[in-house]
Structure formats: structure tokens, C-alpha cells
Amino acid sequence: MRLSRFALATTKQTPADAEIISHQLMLRAGMIRRLAAGLYTWSPLGMRVLRKVENIIREEMDAAGALEVLMPAVQPAELWRESGRWEAMGDLMLKMDDRLGREYCFGPTHEEVITDFAKRDIASYKQLPVNFYQIQTKFRDEIRPRFGLMRAREFIMKDAYSFHMDQADLDREYHGMRAAYTRILDRMGLDYRIVAADSGAIGGAKSEEFHVLAHSGEDELAVSESGAYAANIEAAVTRAPAGERPAPGGELRKVDTPGVATIADLCRALDLPAEATAKAIVVAGDDDRPVLLVLRGDHSLNDIKAEGIDGIASPLRFAEEAVIREHFGAGPGSLGPVHLSLRVIADHALEKTADMAVGANYDGAHFVNFNWGRDAPEPEFADLRNAVAGDPAPDGSPLAVLRGIEVGHVFQLGDKYSRALELTVLDENGAAVTPQMGCYGFGVSRIVAAAIEQCFDDAGICWPTAIAPFELVIVPIKADKSERVRDACDTLYAECRAAGIDVALDDRGLRPGPMFADAELIGIPHRIVVSERGLDAGTLEYKGRRDAESRQIGHGLDAIREA
Numbered sequence: 001m002r003l004s005r006f007a008l009a010t011t012k013q014t015p016a017d018a019e020i021i022s023h024q025l026m027l028r029a030g031m032i033r034r035l036a037a038g039l040y041t042w043s044p045l046g047m048r049v050l051r052k053v054e055n056i057i058r059e060e061m062d063a064a065g066a067l068e069v070l071m072p073a074v075q076p077a078e079l080w081r082e083s084g085r086w087e088a089m090g091d092l093m094l095k096m097d098d099r100l101g102r103e104y105c106f107g108p109t110h111e112e113v114i115t116d117f118a119k120r121d122i123a124s125y126k127q128l129p130v131n132f133y134q135i136q137t138k139f140r141d142e143i144r145p146r147f148g149l150m151r152a153r154e155f156i157m158k159d160a161y162s163f164h165m166d167q168a169d170l171d172r173e174y175h176g177m178r179a180a181y182t183r184i185l186d187r188m189g190l191d192y193r194i195v196a197a198d199s200g201a202i203g204g205a206k207s208e209e210f211h212v213l214a215h216s217g218e219d220e221l222a223v224s225e226s227g228a229y230a231a232n233i234e235a236a237v238t239r240a241p242a243g244e245r246p247a248p249g250g251e252l253r254k255v256d257t258p259g260v261a262t263i264a265d266l267c268r269a270l271d272l273p274a275e276a277t278a279k280a281i282v283v284a285g286d287d288d289r290p291v292l293l294v295l296r297g298d299h300s301l302n303d304i305k306a307e308g309i310d311g312i313a314s315p316l317r318f319a320e321e322a323v324i325r326e327h328f329g330a331g332p333g334s335l336g337p338v339h340l341s342l343r344v345i346a347d348h349a350l351e352k353t354a355d356m357a358v359g360a361n362y363d364g365a366h367f368v369n370f371n372w373g374r375d376a377p378e379p380e381f382a383d384l385r386n387a388v389a390g391d392p393a394p395d396g397s398p399l400a401v402l403r404g405i406e407v408g409h410v411f412q413l414g415d416k417y418s419r420a421l422e423l424t425v426l427d428e429n430g431a432a433v434t435p436q437m438g439c440y441g442f443g444v445s446r447i448v449a450a451a452i453e454q455c456f457d458d459a460g461i462c463w464p465t466a467i468a469p470f471e472l473v474i475v476p477i478k479a480d481k482s483e484r485v486r487d488a489c490d491t492l493y494a495e496c497r498a499a500g501i502d503v504a505l506d507d508r509g510l511r512p513g514p515m516f517a518d519a520e521l522i523g524i525p526h527r528i529v530v531s532e533r534g535l536d537a538g539t540l541e542y543k544g545r546r547d548a549e550s551r552q553i554g555h556g557l558d559a560i561r562e563a
């Protein structure tokens with residue numbers, strides 16, 4: 001690519017509204033431009049990265065035997081009524097009517113549609129197992145779209161859905177998909193963890209998430225040093241009932257709950273100091289819509305239950321831990337006199353009907369696990385006290401809490417959707433069987449942002465080569481004054497292209513400084529500088545994106561390859 005024709009649009013200024021580094025750098029590099037809240041246009045530069053990500057995912061899905069399809073983004077309401085999710089999805093789903101008044105949504109996910117598709121074409125056990133996938137645009141009306149593509153409203157997902165005659169075959173495919181995700185992330189060169197997860201609104205039994213590790217990650221992961229135990233804190237803490245799940249801290253202590261009606265009672269039940277009753281912090285909603293509330297000790301848990309979180313206390317719309325700490329004047333590891341904070345993670349789908357669950361505090365010392373809601377008459381408390389403050393994992397190895405960005409999620413759905421939508425196939429004996437299903441989501445656009453969170457420095461993005469917009473940039477010095485430099489660059493550029501190197505030639509005629517700065521900002525892994533001086537000496541100047549200094553290498557393709 002000749003950069004003079006590439007519509008690069010970099011800026012030096014850090015955009016004021018971008019909170020995290022990936023969002024800042026994607027805007028500064030000109031990879032994306034905002035249209036409206038949670039809606040972004042991908043520029044030619046951004047597209048090159050997105051396409052590389054898609055290709056890796058596509059190659060690994062194909063290699064794992066999954067079959068690519070493309071489903072409509074717009075989906076009829078009837079299907080969602082059949083599965084019972086038309087109402088359950090709540091405001092997350094963007095709903096619309098057509099000219100005849102028929103109801104539709106812009107798909108936030110595709111379990112219903114794929115099950116309907118399977119129903120039309122799959123009739124016999126001979127057609128199973130099968131795994132269909134697509135790379136497609138989803139819309140989720142996230143309450144707080146933020147961080148650019150990290151939590152967008154319109155985003156690109158790779159979603160796959162598999163169908164099986166029995167659980168054993170579903171297990172096999174699930175592990176195959178897990179392995180494919182592992183290869184995808186390995187090829188992208190990212191540091192990640194696979195953790196036990198909560199199945200949330202999608203439902204189903206077993207589920208695991210793939211998290212790219214980053215300080216800005218919205219999720220907290222409890223990971224044992226031995227690697228034997230790893231869980232999203234959401235799952236580590238919410239999986240009720242206590243005692244039936246692997247306790248990160250070994251032992252779960254149930255707190256007797258009959259007397260617990262207020263935050264103050266809760267503090268007492270947990271043996272927390274009395275001052276704790278002064279304030280309790282509740283982050284309401286789910287990860288997508290954190291609303292910070294400060295509750296007084298006399299606020300009743302039942303009030304919350306009856307009126308909803310928004311009904312009581314003054315919502316302080318702070319979501320960031322840093323803001324919480326600032327607000328209460330306490331540093332990491334302590335919230336000063338505030339000894340109790342409840343972090344309520346309520347899945348949007350469940351929020352109104354039943355289970356509002358889970359408390360975990362910010363200082364990591366006390367964990368509260370309870371369910372409340374219309375279907376849960378008695379709140380249940382389990383104290384995972386000290387769980388994350390070093391207590392060992394079940395195998396005795398110490399636990400650490402890491403922050404991660406969820407980029408992939410694999411689920412065993414069982415027959416939830418096949419049963420609801422009445423999908424059956426005939427087995428060898430001609431008997432109708434309801435297939436077992438798995439589903440496997442991957443955040444195609446999110447991983448672009450997640451990769452930047454892990455790969456950047458003061459000058460900009462440091463792409464892993466596999467997903468860099470270009471592998472190599474050729475920078476001519478004073479090309480306007482030297483035909484020799486121009487010719488050498490053109491020749492080298494042509495040679496690189498012929499050799500299959502994804503190369504950019506910076507022929508914009510800028511001074512070296514701005515060209516170097518752009519190459520670093522947009523994160524091209526390798527840079528070659530061509531100058532009169534180098535040509536005299538028969539050398540090229542090479543610099544790897546993360547190298548401190550440039551060095552001279554021989555002229556020609558082999559030398560570049562070696563470098």
C-alpha cells in the first residue's frame with residue numbers, strides 16, 4: 001500500500017472522551033470514527049486489522065470443521081417469543097416494527113435463528129454433529145456503551161452453534177472449540193486466561209470465558225498460581241448454592257440470614273465493624289450498566305427488592321473503581337472506614353424477574369453472596385471471606401486476582417433452545433430426539449481493542465505481527481530531492497510485495513519525524529529507512545517497533561527477512 005493513497009488520518013491529541021488506552025489509540029491512529037454512542041465506522045486502516053483478525057478466526061473455525069453461514073441481523077419477534085426471551089432480554093434488545101406493524105429485533109445473538117435454520121434442514125442423526133458459524137454484526141443496546149469498540153452497541157461477533165445427538169458428542173465439540181479459541185489467541189500472540197464463567201442470559205450448563213489480560217479489563221478473575229483453578233469472580237461468587245461449587249478459598253461459610261433486613265443487619269451478620277453501616281457501595285445493574293449507589297445503613301434490602309435499585313438512594317453514576325476510591329479517599333486494598341461494599345451484578349435478563357445476586361467488595365477481603373428477588377424469598381448469604389486475599393485454591397496453590405477483557409465465551413446449552421423451538425431429529429431407531437446444543441461466541445471487534453490494551457507504549461500501538469495493519473513500512477528520506485532514494489524504495493516495495501510481505505511505502509513526502517511518528521502510532525512492527533547515506537554504504541536502516549535503537553542491515557530482501 002502506498003500511504004499517499006491510503007487516507008491515513010492520525011492525530012497527536014488524545015481525545016478527551018476516550019478513557020482507556022485502546023480507545024485513545026484507535027482514535028489517534030484513525031482506525032475508527034464515532035458516529036453516535038456505541039456506533040463506529042472502521043476506516044481503511046482499521047479494516048486491515050479487522051480483516052486479519054477475521055481471517056485467523058475463520059481459518060481456525062474452518063480447520064475445526066465448523067461451517068460458515070450468514071444469518072439475517074434482523075430477526076422476527078415470534079422466534080424470541082417461542083424461546084421466551086422476547087421479554088427477558090429487556091432493553092438490551094433493539095426492537096422495531098415493519099410497515100405492517102410486525103415486530104422485529106436487531107439480533108443481539110442468534111440461538112433462535114440458528115435453531116430455526118437447523119429445524120428446516122436437519123431431520124436425521126446422519127446429519128449430526130454439525131457446527132455452523134458466522135461473522136456478523138450484532139446490536140446490543142448496552143446501558144453504558146463505552147471504551148469505544150470494547151463495549152459498543154453495534155459490534156462484530158463470531159458466533160457458532162453446534163448440534164449433537166448426545167451429551168458426549170457435545171462435550172467433544174465443546175473441547176474442540178475451546179482448542180480452536182486457544183489457537184486463535186495463540187496466533188494473535190496475546191496473553192490470556194480461560195476461566196469458569198457464569199452462563200448469564202444465554203443459559204445452559206457449562207461455560208468458560210477467554211480473557212485477554214489487561215489492567216483496564218472490566219472483569220476480575222480469580223486464578224490460582226498452579227493454573228488448576230480459574231474463574232470469573234462473577235462465577236466464583238454467584239454460583240449458588242454455596243457448598244456445591246468449588247470454593248476458591250476452600251471453605252464457604254453460610255451466614256444465618258433470618259434477621260437480615262437492612263444493610264446494617266448485613267454488616268452485623270458478616271461481623272463487620274459498625275462504621276460499615278454508614279455506607280455501603282452498590283454497583284447496580286450488570287457489568288454493562290454499572291450504577292453506583294451509596295446506601296445508608298437503614299436502607300432495607302427489601303426496598304431494593306421491591307423498588308429496584310433505581311428506586312432508592314441517590315444514584316451516583318460512577319463506575320470506575322478509581323472513582324470509588326477517590327470518592328471514599330481510600331487506596332487499593334482498603335476502603336478506609338468503609339468496610340462493606342456490595343457489588344451487585346444483576347444480569348439484565350434476570351434483573352426484573354428474580355435473582356439479583358452477588359456482592360463482592362472492592363478491598364477483596366469480604367465476599368457476600370446472596371440472592372434476592374421475587375422468586376427468592378429468603379436471601380442466602382455465603383461468606384467467601386478471604387477467598388481472594390490469598391487463601392489457597394482447592395489444590396492448595398495461592399490465588400491471585402487478575403483483570404481481564406472477555407473476548408470469547410463457550411457454552412454448553414443443552415436442549416434449552418432445541419426444546420423450546422421444537423427441533424427434533426430421528427435416531428437410528430427412528431425415534432425423535434431433541435439435540436444437544438453448544439454455542440461459541442468470539443468478540444471480533446472487541447479483540448482489536450483488547451490487543452491494543454496489551455500491546456502499546458508511549459509512542460502508540462505495538463501490534464503483534466499477525467494482526468498488524470502492515471507488517472513492514474518503508475520510509476524514504478528526502479525522496480523529493482533524490483531520484484535514487486525514490487527508485488530504491490520503489491524497487492524494495494515491489495520486491496516485498498512479490499515476496500508476499502504486507503508492506504506499506506510512506507510516499508507522502510513528509511519529513512522523517514512525522515513519518516516515524518505515524519508508523520509508531522499505528523503500530524507497524526518493522527520499519528526500513530532508505531536514505532542517500534545508506535545507499536552509499538550499501539545498507540538499510542532497520543528498527544523493530546519495540547527496539548530502542550535502529551541498526552544497519554544489508555541491502556535487499558534477505559537482510560530484511562533476517563532482521
Ligand code: ATP
Nearest residue numbers: 149150151152155157406407408409441442443446
Ligand atoms: P460482556 O460480559 O462483556 O457484556 P457478554 O458476556 O454479554 O459480554 P456474550 O454474550 O458472551 O457477551 O458474547 C460473546 C462475545 O461477544 C463476548 O465474549 C465479547 O467478546 C463480545 N461482546 C459482547 N458484548 C459486546 C459489546 N457490547 N461490544 C463488543 N463486543 C462484545
Ligand code: MG
Nearest residue numbers: 140286287288
Ligand atoms: Mg454483556
Ligand code: MG
Nearest residue numbers: 200287406409
Ligand atoms: Mg460476560
Ligand code: MG
Nearest residue numbers: 209406408409
Ligand atoms: Mg459472555
